[in-house]
Amino acid sequence: MNFVAPELYPATAEILVALMALALMLATAFARTLAYALAQITLAAAAFATLLTLGADVNHTFSGTFVHDLLGSLLKLAVYLAMAIALLYGRAWLAARRLDRPEYYLLAILMTLGMMVMIDANHLLTLYIGLEMMSLSLYALVAFDRDAARSTEAGMKYFVLGALASGLLLYGMSMVYGATGALELPVIARAVSNQSASEPVLLLGLVFLVAGVSFKLGVAPFHMWVPDVYQGAPTAVTLILATAPKLAALALAVRLLPGGLSALAAHWQTMLMLAAAASLILGNLAALAQHNIKRMLAYSGISHMGFMLLGLLSGVVEGKNGLAIDAYGGALFYAIAYVLMSLAAFGMVILLSRAGFEAENIEDFKGLNRRSPWFAVLMLFVMFSMAGVPFFIGFFAKFAVLQSVVAAGHYWLAALAVVMSVIGAFYYLRVVKLMYFDDPVDNAPLQAPAGVQVILSLNGLAIAALGLAPEVLLALCAQAMRTSVITG
Amino acid sequence: MTDIPFLSLAIWIPILGGLLVLATGPDRNAQMARTVALLAAIFGFAVTIPLYIRFDAASAAMQFKELAPWIAHFNINYALGIDGISLWFILLNAFITIVVVIAGWRIIQSRVAQYMAAFLIMSGLMNGIFAALDGVLFYVFFEASLIPLYLIIGVWGGPNRVHAAIKFFLFTLAGSLLMLLALLYLYNVSHSFDILAWRHTGLGMTAQSLIFFAFLVAFGVKVPMWPVHTWLPDAHVEAPTGGSVVLAAIALKLGAYGFVRFSLPIVPDAAVAWAPLIIALSLIAVIYIGFVALAQTDMKKLVAYSSISHMGFVTLGFFMRNQLGLEGALIQMISHGFVSAAMFLCIGVLYDRMHSRQIADYGGVVNTMPKFAAFFMLFAMANAGLPATSGFVGEFTVILGAVQYNFWIGLLAATTLVLGAAYTLWMYKRVVFGAVASEQVAGLADISAREFLLLALLAACVLAMGLYPFPFTEVMHASVDQLLEHVAAGKLTPRP
Numbered sequence: 002m003n004f005v006a007p008e009l010y011p012a013t014a015e016i017l018v019a020l021m022a023l024a025l026m027l028a029t030a031f032a033r034t035l036a037y038a039l040a041q042i043t044l045a046a047a048a049f050a051t052l053l054t055l056g057a058d059v060n061h062t063f064s065g066t067f068v069h070d071l072l073g074s075l076l077k078l079a080v081y082l083a084m085a086i087a088l089l090y091g092r093a094w095l096a097a098r099r100l101d102r103p104e105y106y107l108l109a110i111l112m113t114l115g116m117m118v119m120i121d122a123n124h125l126l127t128l129y130i131g132l133e134m135m136s137l138s139l140y141a142l143v144a145f146d147r148d149a150a151r152s153t154e155a156g157m158k159y160f161v162l163g164a165l166a167s168g169l170l171l172y173g174m175s176m177v178y179g180a181t182g183a184l185e186l187p188v189i190a191r192a193v194s195n196q197s198a199s200e201p202v203l204l205l206g207l208v209f210l211v212a213g214v215s216f217k218l219g220v221a222p223f224h225m226w227v228p229d230v231y232q233g234a235p236t237a238v239t240l241i242l243a244t245a246p247k248l249a250a251l252a253l254a255v256r257l258l259p260g261g262l263s264a265l266a267a268h269w270q271t272m273l274m275l276a277a278a279a280s281l282i283l284g285n286l287a288a289l290a291q292h293n294i295k296r297m298l299a300y301s302g303i304s305h306m307g308f309m310l311l312g313l314l315s316g317v318v319e320g321k322n323g324l325a326i327d328a329y330g331g332a333l334f335y336a337i338a339y340v341l342m343s344l345a346a347f348g349m350v351i352l353l354s355r356a357g358f359e360a361e362n363i364e365d366f367k368g369l370n371r372r373s374p375w376f377a378v379l380m381l382f383v384m385f386s387m388a389g390v391p392f393f394i395g396f397f398a399k400f401a402v403l404q405s406v407v408a409a410g411h412y413w414l415a416a417l418a419v420v421m422s423v424i425g426a427f428y429y430l431r432v433v434k435l436m437y438f439d440d441p442v443d444n445a446p447l448q449a450p451a452g453v454q455v456i457l458s459l460n461g462l463a464i465a466a467l468g469l470a471p472e473v474l475l476a477l478c479a480q481a482m483r484t485s486v487i488t489g
Numbered sequence: 490m491t492d493i494p495f496l497s498l499a500i501w502i503p504i505l506g507g508l509l510v511l512a513t514g515p516d517r518n519a520q521m522a523r524t525v526a527l528l529a530a531i532f533g534f535a536v537t538i539p540l541y542i543r544f545d546a547a548s549a550a551m552q553f554k555e556l557a558p559w560i561a562h563f564n565i566n567y568a569l570g571i572d573g574i575s576l577w578f579i580l581l582n583a584f585i586t587i588v589v590v591i592a593g594w595r596i597i598q599s600r601v602a603q604y605m606a607a608f609l610i611m612s613g614l615m616n617g618i619f620a621a622l623d624g625v626l627f628y629v630f631f632e633a634s635l636i637p638l639y640l641i642i643g644v645w646g647g648p649n650r651v652h653a654a655i656k657f658f659l660f661t662l663a664g665s666l667l668m669l670l671a672l673l674y675l676y677n678v679s680h681s682f683d684i685l686a687w688r689h690t691g692l693g694m695t696a697q698s699l700i701f702f703a704f705l706v707a708f709g710v711k712v713p714m715w716p717v718h719t720w721l722p723d724a725h726v727e728a729p730t731g732g733s734v735v736l737a738a739i740a741l742k743l744g745a746y747g748f749v750r751f752s753l754p755i756v757p758d759a760a761v762a763w764a765p766l767i768i769a770l771s772l773i774a775v776i777y778i779g780f781v782a783l784a785q786t787d788m789k790k791l792v793a794y795s796s797i798s799h800m801g802f803v804t805l806g807f808f809m810r811n812q813l814g815l816e817g818a819l820i821q822m823i824s825h826g827f828v829s830a831a832m833f834l835c836i837g838v839l840y841d842r843m844h845s846r847q848i849a850d851y852g853g854v855v856n857t858m859p860k861f862a863a864f865f866m867l868f869a870m871a872n873a874g875l876p877a878t879s880g881f882v883g884e885f886t887v888i889l890g891a892v893q894y895n896f897w898i899g900l901l902a903a904t905t906l907v908l909g910a911a912y913t914l915w916m917y918k919r920v921v922f923g924a925v926a927s928e929q930v931a932g933l934a935d936i937s938a939r940e941f942l943l944l945a946l947l948a949a950c951v952l953a954m955g956l957y958p959f960p961f962t963e964v965m966h967a968s969v970d971q972l973l974e975h976v977a978a979g980k981l982t983p984r985p
Binding site for chain 2: 370374381385388390391392396397400401403404407408412415416419420422423426427430431433434437438471472475476479
């Protein structure tokens with residue numbers, strides 16, 4: 002057996018982050034105050050490396066287990082950005098609660114590495130390793146406030162259910178392997194489209210795969226962990242949980258379903274259709290009844306992920322994938338838009354909290370317009386954007402996926418999504434109502450550090466700016482899908 | 490014709506002006522906020538005047554066209570243009586914005602900058618609705634204009650404002666999201682969001698009917714038509730005076746405008762097939778809501794119901810598809826813009842002094858406020874459709890159109906002259922005449938110079954339009970004729 006040194010160039014960013022994670026591990030022992038800076042430097046360096054290796058061509062390495070393409074690069078850049086912002090927002094919050102420990106940043110960087118591996122996976126095992134790396138770091142992060150019962154309970158819940166979902170996924174993968182004899186996604190794709198695989202086994206495996214993906218995305222009926230974990234986790238961790246992992250989960254879905262099993266699209270699209278419909282209904286209706294803003298945003302996140310699925314499930318119509326680029330591009334655009342909005346929303350929750358006070362109730366937003374008109378208007382942007390009102394990015398996200406649903410001819414699904422959007426608008430409007438129509442109960446000045454205020458402002462403005470000019474991002478998302486999924 | 494993008498200016502000057510007003514910050518700079526707002530409103534109106542002067546009334550084509558790619562990925566363009574149908578609404582809107590800024594000058598004392606900014610931004614967005622020639626651009630302006638109005642009702646409104654604001658928002662959002670699906674369907678058929686190109690997009694009867702109903706819900710809620718009108722009285726009663734003025738004068742016109750711009754030309758066969766339904770709903774609005782208005786004890790509610798009834802006239806005029814009906818309806822829309830604005834301002838004048846909108850609390854106002862009583866009289870008459878006021882021109886023309894279409898429909902429509910006179914003049918009598926009702930009424934001060942200016946401006950418009958409607962109708966003919974021909978030809982042969 003002759004050994005060929007793998008080409009390392011496509012994996013520059015991953016290798017860099019892995020090395021930096023080791024450095025961070027050393028820092029936890031010897032230079033505990035440097036951890037935050039190191040984490041941010043890691044993310045910046047990784048972004049730099051990804052930008053340097055950015056290109057439209059698709060490269061495989063590590064014997065075809067790893068792929069470097071535009072889709073991966075775009076998702077990874079979004080992940081770095083989300084993680085960098087989340088760490089920045091969370092830092093002062095953690096410090097005020099004596100949780101600002103270097104292990105936090107180490108786990109965050111390890112989790113980033115896991116997401117990167119997941120995003121760049123071209124092989125079922127690579128996918129699984131990345132997923133586990135992300136999930137295990139996240140379980141620990143959720144339970145990071147180890148003296149708080151709620152945090153540890155959330156960590157436990159997340160761990161047990163997450164392990165179950167990983168098991169389902171792995172089981173599904175083993176069946177796909179059994180049916181096709183391959184673990185590499187392009188090989189699986191070929192085997193499935195040649196119909197050389199045993200279909201019943203494949204379909205059974207597919208059910209488990211979709212269940213696992215649904216769990217990681219947090220869509221109904223595998224959403225049960227979402228509200229409890231979001232509420233129980235420290236807010237800084239909820240912020241992480243609600244943002245970057247959604248991008249990684251989208252990558253998981255895209256690599257597995259359109260990437261590996263596009264010949265079975267008719268089957269998984271039907272499954273996703275049910276999941277999307279259930280998420281839209283359940284997420285929006287349950288969010289109406291929430292008083293805790295983290296729970297409300299959790300349920301709203303379920304409905305948003307349901308909306309995102311609308312893009313994933315309308316790519317292939319009657320065996321033809323002519324609409325696929327726009328549909329999957331729309332889903333990617335939706336995910337990025339959701340991450341931006343979610344960052345800002347949880348950023349606001351953190352902004353309103355201070356030592357000894359958690360702004361966890363929706364009522365805590367009362368009278369924000371009198372306390373800080375600037376942040377009130379930014380939160381207004383976020384809420385209307387989530388509700389899908391123009392001129393905000395959330396509108397074009399909904400527009401893009403609804404367009405593919407209508408193009409695919411699933412009118413009933415489009416109508417359902419629209420009706421649920423109206424119901425959903427109610428709870429976003431309620432937040433705006435509290436901020437603008439009511440008088441403040443709590444008149445304490447906002448205490449967040451200047452850096453957080455500046456980045457949060459930019460975050461809010463980006464939601465409006467990308468709503469006015471979504472063209473570049475939309476085109477980029479479609480381009481990423483064109484180079485990666487269809488030819489890959 | 491010209492290189493100056495007047496339409497873009499009409500849209501963006503108020504919006505940028507609004508942002509500038511916001512920048513003046515807290516209430517200690519209120520006077521500056523007011524001044525900047527007034528300047529922005531006047532400037533915003535000034536740039537709309539060339540639209541009228543340079544408008545070529547002989548042409549039915551879109552004029553002052555602007556075109557720039559916006560979102561090439563979906564073939565969405567920043568396409569603007571106006572024809573004889575939309576021209577006057579932009580002027581009306583810009584004019585009403587000045588009125589609203591002046592009307593809120595003294596009354597609004599808290600969060601002045603935000604109040605003025607909300608109105609200016611909304612005014613720009615509404616100009617965008619009237620000028621948009623791209624489906625998505627239209628939709629974006631259409632929905633975005635909900636945000637400022639939601640805030641205006643909710644922040645500066647009456648005691649039950651939260652309920653009213655949320656009801657208003659959700660009703661309109663529900664309608665407009667269905668319209669979005671219709672727009673997406675049209676895009677998938679035609680690969681374009683060009684509203685004018687959609688006139689020639691081939692559509693089967695089923696598709697046309699479904700699109701027609703999606704539009705009907707979206708625009709019907711906005712008009713509002715019976716039976717989806719219930720948000721309007723709530724919103725009107727709770728909104729501050731400026732909010733009521735804009736709501737009645739401009740926001741209600743958006744729905745009706747949508748019927749002319751979308752329903753009639755894009756799905757002409759469905760519009761013809763379902764016209765009896767619309768006509769029936771319109772007549773219910775005219776007659777039933779007219780009776781409902783008669784029973785009101787709250788002045789604002791009464792005028793709100795009268796608005797619904799008048800808008801019923803507008804939809805009636807549209808769907809009879811003859812020149813008299815359509816032009817009459819358009820004139821009625823503009824006239825109602827002036828008259829309802831003036832009615833709400835009059836009620837605002839009274840409310841500012843008495844803090845009551847109940848008819849029963851008033852009586853004998855003429856003794857203490859003679860100048861006001863004279864203005865109020867004129868507007869009440871215009872609301873009732875008295876000849877020589879703007880209200881008469883529109884109503885009379887629509888009734889003529891209705892008689893031409895079907896005598897019995899004309900007869901039913903004509904009852905509005907009786908009902909309108911009954912509820913308006915009866916209210917006027919109870920409020921203004923009779924014995925002085927209370928100490929409070931006895932102590933009322935007549936209108937100030939600022940209020941006089943406002944009411945005089947509107948009175949001039951109402952009278953000018955009533956006595957010499959030619960400048961209003963002149964620009965419409967070409968566009969209206971073309972639209973009617975298009976609807977008459979239809980898209981399907983043979984017509985089902």
